[in-house]
Amino acid sequence: MAERKIGERNNEPEFLAAYDATEFDRPSVAVDVAIVTVMDGHLEVALVERAEHPAKGSWALPGGFVQMDESLDRAANRLLAEKAGLTDVYLEQLYTFGEPTRDPRTRVLSVAYYALVDHAQLDTGAESSLSFGRIDVPWEGETGGPVDARSQQGQEMPLAFDHADILGMAVKRIRGKLDYTPIGFQLLAATFTLRSLQDAHETILGRTLNKDSFRRRMLATGLLEATGERESEVGHRPAELYRFTKRSAI
Amino acid sequence: MAERKIGERNNEPEFLAAYDATEFDRPSVAVDVAIVTVMDGHLEVALVERAEHPAKGSWALPGGFVQMDESLDRAANRLLAEKAGLTDVYLEQLYTFGEPTRDPRTRVLSVAYYALVDHAQLDTGAESSLSFGRIDVPWEGETGGPVDARSQQGQEMPLAFDHADILGMAVKRIRGKLDYTPIGFQLLAATFTLRSLQDAHETILGRTLNKDSFRRRMLATGLLEATGERESEVGHRPAELYRFTKRSAI
DNA sequence: TTAATAGTGTCTCTGAGACACTATGTG
DNA sequence: CACATAGTGTCTCAGAGACACTATTAA
The missing domain is CATH 1.10.10.10 (Winged helix-like DNA-binding domain superfamily/Winged helix DNA-binding domain)
Incomplete structure (x- = not known):
């Protein structure tokens, strides 16, 4: 198909139709899941320690890339099963994070999800590569903003990339939902x-x-x-x- | 345990780090914006008629592809300016739609946004390629589900791709926000x-x-x-x- | 029996709906 | 002036908080 001049393109409803999918660079698309639970009176989130650069040694939400033949929901469910052995839990899409510099390697969009699970389903002990971070919310109500995590011993668990923003958005969303649904039973x-x-x-x-x-x-x-x-x-x-x-x- | 086998590969925190961005196919990522306004006691949305296949002759939300060096918010703002001449309006990310088959040409994710605008800013007349569809909500409250559009004369304006779902999600979100914010002033x-x-x-x-x-x-x-x-x-x-x-x- | 929490009955306070009434423009 | 809608005052009703009281188990 013949190339089009940029000027024409903008006014043209057929922009999409004329678009050659191989013509431009495309971002990678990941799904990251904030697996949230309540344990001993604290909100906790499942984290994996990054063993390699970038952000080596810091903590990340479990995530992975979307495959070409799976929907976003399906990718999130797959990751839940693969990373945490969870099926059939409450899962909802949260927000899509797309700052060009959020991942230093290449352009990666993250479609973030959150899951609410009963902690009894989770602490399967040492066999899992998942750790839990205690969520440290520095704001009240449904204000929003980044949120960090600490270990049970109170040590900081620095979050990789923009995962503190994702976590903050998750807390905000969950709090908001609580105003009009008894969503908490997903945690029990x-x-x-x-x-x-x-x-x-x-x-x-x-x-x-x-x-x-x-x-x-x-x-x-x-x-x-x-x-x-x-x-x-x-x-x-x-x-x-x-x-x-x-x-x-x- | 069967889970264990799946687990082996996924227990690796270095999954992301080891990933070669060029190794796998990546989806295209578009931003579509539901530009919503109130006119003569009706909710209306800006639509462009598709002049080419696929979905030729049906109506679509204005949208376009995300460029490699712009954030999602920036892409949405750019599209608002390009397609509707709008700057500095209320704009919020809505949801990301990612069914593998939602676009018949290739895998295209759509990060949907909605904008609320005063209709006086919009009806610039014939110079624009935008039309307006009256939103036809078949459900009450904040239930959700797809939503279609009609012309002022009552004719159906069939929506392309999954844009009826996007529009439904937009109406649901806007109604929800109205319960706790006077968001309507963005339309005035x-x-x-x-x-x-x-x-x-x-x-x-x-x-x-x-x-x-x-x-x-x-x-x-x-x-x-x-x-x-x-x-x-x-x-x-x-x-x-x-x-x-x-x-x-x- | 005591400790401790479950569960109920009732009072008060606040915010929404209903409605009556007054205020103030245009024709 | 009449008309139409703006804006206020007040009553009622429903839901939330407060609190007192009873119920029921383990130790």
Whole structure:
């Protein structure tokens, strides 16, 4: 196909049609996933230590390149399975990061996702190459901005590339969703008490919630149903166990 | 364990570092922008008619390819300027669409944006290659799903590729934002009456709002300030004109 | 029995809707 | 003047926070 002059191109609706896919450079496209969980009253995120340059020794969200025949969602699911052995977890696209200099090697876009998982599914011990970083949110509410991670011992875990921005966006999004959905149950086992759900919400939001109105709000959504079972061996009156009515409907 | 085998290769943090950017095929990356405005009580979106295959004769959101040295935001701003002559308007990244088959020619990811503009900035007449489609939302609230467009005369304007999905996502996002921001002022001139702001909100939401509480809510945000001026020649008591206090802070 | 948390009943406060009323332009 | 819409004051209702009280288990 004949080449076109740049001037003509801009006004032309057929820009795309005339475009020869091999004519121009294309960026690489990666998917990075913030696998978020709640552990011991802290928000945590799965990280891998970078063993090579660039950003050697710093920590990165698990990620990989999109293959030519898979959708973005599928790539994110594949990475979850490959890197963390997770299937069938809550996963949602977050934002696409595309600063030309975000990766020093070459132009790499990152389509970021976040996943919410029950930590019991995760701490499979030493066999995994994943570590967990405690999320350190320096702002309140849904303000946004970069967010760093620390180890359980309080040491900084410096994040590679723009992954602190991705993490910040994830926290912001999750907090925002919490205002109108009981999304926290994605972080819990199949049955759970209202108190543990409230703990998860409080951990995510970074503030305490009113017990009474939390209970009322959650039950009013109609998304929870009592199992009739109760927890046991807790040293006090056992709470009713609930489950979610429609896990997919979020 | 079967997972273990898959794990071997993926346990390698150096996956990214070892990656040769030229080794694999990369997708093309486009930016498409839903330029949304309110006109005569309808939501409208800017469209260009496709003059060439594929999807010849159908309508598409203005878009183009990301250049290797520009960020995604910059690409979206460039396209706004090139295709619609717009600068300095409200623009936000929406979602990235990446079904492998969404473009029949080659693998093209679309990073979708939406822009909110005052229609007075737009109808520059015949000189533009942009047309406007009336947005036809088949669902209520913030449910989501594809959304089609019609001409002012009511004719269908079939959308190319997955652009109906992009448009649906844009409407969903805009409606969602409206719940906690007076975002509608991005669609109005610099000064405006509370009634016209309410009209914009009602058009976006597709339902009527309570006058009293709308007024209270808007003034309570602290984002509006009275100019001391009033509209004139309206055949009834003129309303106070307001302006926004911090246009950038949304 | 005591400790500790689950769960309920009720009061208050705040914000939204409803509605009545006053204000102020144009014709 | 009448008309039409702007803008205010106030009542009611629903949901959230506060708090007191009862329930139920383990130790």
